Amino acid sequence: MLRTILVDDNQLSLEILQDICVLSQHVAILGAFQSPLDALHFARNNTVDFAFLDIDMPGLNGLELGRELRKLYPKIILIYVASEPGYCAEAMRMKADFYICKPYVCRDIAEAIERATLLSHRLRQRLTVRTFGHFDVFDREQPLYFSNAKSKELLAMCIDRCGSAVGMEEAIEALWPERPIDEKTKRLYRKAVIMLKQVLAQYDSSDIFHSVRGSCNINPGGLDCDYFDHLNNPTLSANVQDYMLDYTWAEETAAKIYFDQPTTQEVMKAL
Incomplete structure (x- = not known):
């Protein structure tokens, strides 16, 4: 299972994302964070394979957080959640593995997890x-x-x-x-x-x-x-x-x- 963190400064959005993710057999949610800095601190002390990151967050935004996570774990899979299409384009320039635009439905998250699972198999060194x-x-x-x-x-x-x-x-x-x-x-x-x-x-x-x-x-x-x-x-x-x-x-x-x-x-x- 992919060791996963969820980061979104909006509590309701974070709870919805978490409720959807717990239904998947492919992810193990290690933590759900409203603060990107708390998420980064957690990742420095716990191995993370996969992260759902909201892009538009105060202080350290999702793209900046993703950059820091990649420094810690070069093979981490990053999926960004954005409220504006322009953010999605920026995420792809940052070599995001996938992105989702709000509002999303359960199937959007399920497909993102499927992509992440397939990608993790390819990235793992045999x-x-x-x-x-x-x-x-x-x-x-x-x-x-x-x-x-x-x-x-x-x-x-x-x-x-x-x-x-x-x-x-x-x-x-x-x-x-x-x-x-x-x-x-x-x-x-x-x-x-x-x-x-x-x-x-x-x-x-x-x-x-x-x-x-x-x-x-x-x-x-x-x-x-x-x-x-x-x-x-x-x-x-x-x-x-x-x-x-x-x-x-x-x-x-x-x-x-x-x-x-x-x-x-x-x-x-x-x-």
């Missing part, structure tokens, strides 16, 4: 995964650091499964092949899960990994992955080889990729 060659995960071209190598390998197993669950015992057999499945290795598995969650949380990507008692899996839609691209269109990567070189358990998938490669004729036909 992790990039490389499986061909040595397995690695990147954020803005910088590799993620895993202090626990088994947590990284567990993520690789989940990616190899493309969203299907990896059972705890199966993971133990792959990650610690020389050890029995007992309470010690189960603790090692749980430690790997915890440390993987911690790494992903550092990159605001906790939602790509899920674990329940006895199994875990990833959300494939939350990643950019060369293996997933290959599965969607093998003709675009007909020369891929050396899938997950670091892990012996990946040899079965590597063999399947090799024998499923399209012929040169098939590639040319697809192109």
